[in-house]
Amino acid sequence: MIYGSFLAPIHEYTDLPFRLLCQKYGADATCVPLVNSAAIARDAAKISGVDAHPDERNVGVQLVGNEPAHIGKAAKAVSDAMPFVSWMNLNCGCPMARTVECGGGSALLRRPALAVTLLSAMKKHSAAPATVKLRINGDLAGTAALCRQFERAGADFIIIHGRTPAQGYSGRADWELIRSLRGRLEVPLVGNGDIRTAAEGRGRVENGYCDSFMAGRAAMANPMLFCGRAPQGVGGRFRLLKEYLSLHRRYLGEPNLQDVKLKALNLFKAVPDAAALRNRIARAHSEEEILEKK
Numbered sequence: 001m002i003y004g005s006f007l008a009p010i011h012e013y014t015d016l017p018f019r020l021l022c023q024k025y026g027a028d029a030t031c032v033p034l035v036n037s038a039a040i041a042r043d044a045a046k047i048s049g050v051d052a053h054p055d056e057r058n059v060g061v062q063l064v065g066n067e068p069a070h071i072g073k074a075a076k077a078v079s080d081a082m083p084f085v086s087w088m089n090l091n092c093g094c095p096m097a098r099t100v101e102c103g104g105g106s107a108l109l110r111r112p113a114l115a116v117t118l119l120s121a122m123k124k125h126s127a128a129p130a131t132v133k134l135r136i137n138g139d140l141a142g143t144a145a146l147c148r149q150f151e152r153a154g155a156d157f158i159i160i161h162g163r164t165p166a167q168g169y170s171g172r173a174d175w176e177l178i179r180s181l182r183g184r185l186e187v188p189l190v191g192n193g194d195i196r197t198a199a200e201g202r203g204r205v206e207n208g209y210c211d212s213f214m215a216g217r218a219a220m221a222n223p224m225l226f227c228g229r230a231p232q233g234v235g236g237r238f239r240l241l242k243e244y245l246s247l248h249r250r251y252l253g254e255p256n257l258q259d260v261k262l263k264a265l266n267l268f269k270a271v272p273d274a275a276a277l278r279n280r281i282a283r284a285h286s287e288e289e290i291l292e293k294k
């Protein structure tokens with residue numbers, strides 16, 4: 001089990017350089033989001049699209065799918081090609097139509113027997129610990145029943161986002177449910193939902209809600225969150241953006257403009273009176289224009 005802070009997997013956001021940035025600023029574990037198990041099972045060369053790297057500490061790879069043979073093959077392919085990957089994760093929480101319509105993500109909450117078979121396939125074929133990330137399955141009883149089944153199938157730890165799939169991101173994450181769930185499980189529980197600071201996350205752990213905490217959206221705006229710091233003003237955010245870009249060039253090559261804009265807009269989201277700056281970023285035609293000091 002990895003104790004401490006986890007960066008949440010965020011599709012098309014938490015790429016290798018962003019994960020390394022969060023790691024530099026204290027994230028104890030990170031996760032490659034939504035790797036399509038069917039695509040890898042059909043064509044093993046697709047593993048090259050998984051951007052995990054040996055320089056990462058405690059990196060996980062999250063598989064999505066609904067076919068045990070695909071999950072097994074993909075877990076083995078990741079294990080063989082990337083022995084440094086510390087944990088594998090089964091996505092049982094994604095509420096997006098594209099995932100649910102294919103029977104994966106949160107659709108698996110309605111098919112617990114299949115979800116557990118998928119976890120078993122992952123466990124059998126992966127050298128790394130097998131884990132699950134899920135949302136609330138109706139209520140505490142439904143969530144605990146499913147998690148106990150994952151436990152019996154060999155889940156090494158479980159990550160819970162304290163909302164139901166139907167909630168999307170509305171309302172608040174139900175931390176009381178997370179705490180009660182922890183009391184009913186034997187494996188460690190990673191709690192997730194609405195954590196804004198490292199102090200808040202540590203408080204959840206210290207007060208018995210969970211064994212480790214995971215933060216997503218707050219880290220998009222502040223990748224330094226994990227060490228309890230925040231970038232100072234506009235200058236501090238530009239410095240973080242440049243750090244991200246330099247990691248991108250070092251590990252993945254030239255970043256594309258859309259990605260630079262996305263990262264910059266999230267970094268500047270929390271800055272008061274920065275509407276003009278955000279407008280300039282959104283309309284920029286080049287990275288230089290984004291980084292220009294005006």
Ligand SMILES: Cc1cc2nc3c(=O)[nH]c(=O)nc-3n(C[C@H](O)[C@H](O)[C@H](O)COP(=O)(O)O)c2cc1C
Binds near residue numbers: 009011062091
């Ligand atoms: C844009 C976006 C993309 C996400 N992509 C994934 C994903 O690929 N896999 C996953 O398990 N969760 C995904 N999530 C959910 C987050 O991992 C996390 O569970 C959720 O945002 C709640 O945590 P937070 O309140 O700290 O953001 C995504 C969330 C957002 C906002």
